[in-house]
Amino acid sequence: MILHDFLPSGNGYKIRLLCACLGLNVTLKEYDITKGETHTESFLAINPNGKIPVLELDNGQCLSESNAILLYLTEQNHLTQQHQSALLPADPILKARVYQWLFWEQYSHEPNIASPRFWLTHNAMTDLKKRMLPDRIQQGHVALKLMDDTLAQHTFLVGDAMTLADICLFPYTHVAEEGGAYQLSEYPNIQRWIKQIEALDWFIPITQG
Ligand SMILES: N[C@@H](CCC(=O)N[C@@H](CS)C(=O)NCC(=O)O)C(=O)O
Incomplete structure (x- = not known):
């Protein structure tokens, strides 16, 4: 592939x-x-x-x-034994919860966290984007708070086992500070979750192809 x-x-x-x-x-x-x-x-x-x-x-x-x-x-590529949990649970409700996070990421997280990061770090700011930025940042804080509150209740986004929801949300969340729009120190449960994912034996950084 x-x-x-x-x-x-x-x-x-x-x-x-x-x-x-x-x-x-x-x-x-x-x-x-x-x-x-x-x-x-x-x-x-x-x-x-x-x-x-x-x-x-x-x-x-x-x-x-x-x-x-x-x-x-x-x-x-179904796996259960190696990682002790299914990334996409078979249980319909748990599977729907994973889907919830995936759809939420595209509508409520990525436009407010990834786009400002790109505008601010890649010299891609325009007058229109400058006007949109404060609202995007406010919505981004709402998204980060929702994740932080969820991660206060359990280890990962859908429960105590890692799922595709965590793989989906980790990338833009862990670099949210790039560009200066967000401070992850405001979100201690997210910081704990980031450290836990970074400690997994198969983890690779964003810089790795
Ligand atoms: N919803 C799409 C978004 C993809 C996307 O925005 N890709 C960006 C980079 S992160 C891109 O290729 N931008 C180039 C362009 O729009 O010209 C996805 O989740 O894959």
Whole structure:
């Protein structure tokens, strides 16, 4: 499999982190999104939406949308013994709770935490984005508080076992401070959760392909 990616991307890192967890090998093909490299004719042929990550399967089929890729890889590579828990629980309610976090991440977390980080760290600020920033940051704090309150109740987002919800939310949460919009010291339960994930034996950092 080939992962079309941009290393600083949290959306791409979700897939790299899951592959590390599942012990899957992927070949990384990097694009510089700041130079429009995902809008070339050849890239648009693999994702007409012009965005990484794209997972190219061995049969040449291409999947986009990070959380769809997470679900595909998890369902294709069931594991329970090695990690003592299923990343996507079989129980319908627990599985729905994982889905809740995945959909919530795209609507309430990523636009408020990942986008400001990108604008502030990649010199991508425009007048419109400057006007949007205070509201995004306020909503980002709401999202971080919701995660922190949840993590005060149990070890991981869906209970005391790690699931795909944690793999999905870890990438942009752990770098939320980049760009200066957020201070994770305000969220002690998130800090504890980050340390726990970083201590897992299969963990890889965002900088690793
Ligand atoms: N909802 C998509 C978002 C993907 C996305 O925003 N990718 C960004 C990098 S994190 C990108 O490729 N941007 C390049 C562009 O829009 O030109 C996902 O979860 O995969």
